[in-house]
Amino acid sequence: MDITPHIKEMYGEERYSDVTLRYSGQEIKAHQVVLAANSSYFAKAFEGSFKEASTKVLELHEDDPVALSGLIALMYGHEAYSREWFRANTKSELSEELTQYVLFLVNLYVAAQKYLVNQAPGKVLGTLGNYYGPLAGGPPAMWRATIEHVYIVHAEAAAGLRHCLVEVWLRRRDSKDGLKQSESAQALVAKAPEFAVDVLTAFGL
Structure with a gap:
């Protein structure tokens, strides 16, 4: 029997929950077995002192709450990586939705x-490819x-996305000259x- 639909239904449900995740002024009821099965971080967190704690609350810090x-x-x-999920869980302005979705x-x-x-x-990565x-x-x-x-705010953590951005940039008609044609582009390169090095390297320069 496929239990996936039942696990989906448990998201955010207090029923059978045995841990509360608290972050950015909000909290969500969760289930240790689900989190531990998908994340070695949580699997480790639920051991030791947390295992013996009377209050099962895990505080998470410095994360984007929507992400x-x-x-x-x-x-x-x-x-949750789909644009439909993003739309249902945010209030982005329509004119800025694509930008906000990519940042998400x-x-x-x-x-x-x-x-x-x-x-x-x-x-x-697969979603960005689409x-x-x-x-x-x-x-x-x-x-x-x-x-x-990608290159400044999350320089280390998002390093795996750099090749994605470069590949997309190479599809632009002005992919090579676009790095130097406008003041905004020059400011970005500075x-x-x-990013400029990665693009030029991709061109074999």
């Missing part, structure tokens, strides 16, 4: 790396925000020179 909620939902079998995927990738949820990074076209033709503001997020 962390998505990561937890993903461990319960929800497609970066944050989801970073959270997955931190909490050692092995299935999530591949899901994020958006190569829209990303390649995206506005400068979207590119600036995404590149800064701020994130590693």
Whole structure:
């Protein structure tokens, strides 16, 4: 019998829950067996002093709350990397939705790396691959925000996404010259020179 639908239904449910995850002013009821089965971070956290604690509350810090909620939902079998899930759980302005969604995927990738949820990074990379076209033709503001997020804000944790951004950039008509044609592009290169190096390396220069 496939128990996946039943696990999905348990997401956020207090029934049978044996741990509370608290983060960014919110909390969610969870189940140690589900979290431990998907994350070696949580598997380790539930041992030792936590195992003996009378209050089963785990405080999580310094994470993007939407991405962390998505990561937890993903461990319960929800497609929390999808644009539909993002729309249902955020209030992004329509004009900025693609940019915010891409940043959410970066944050989801970073959270997955931190909490050692092995299935999530591949899901994020696969999802980004489906958006190569829209990303390649995206506005400068979207590119600036995404590149800064990957190369500066999460320079180490999101390093695995760099090749993705470069591959998308190479699909732009101005992929090579676009790095030097505008003041905004030049400012971005000055701020994130590693991106320019990665692009030029991809060109074999």
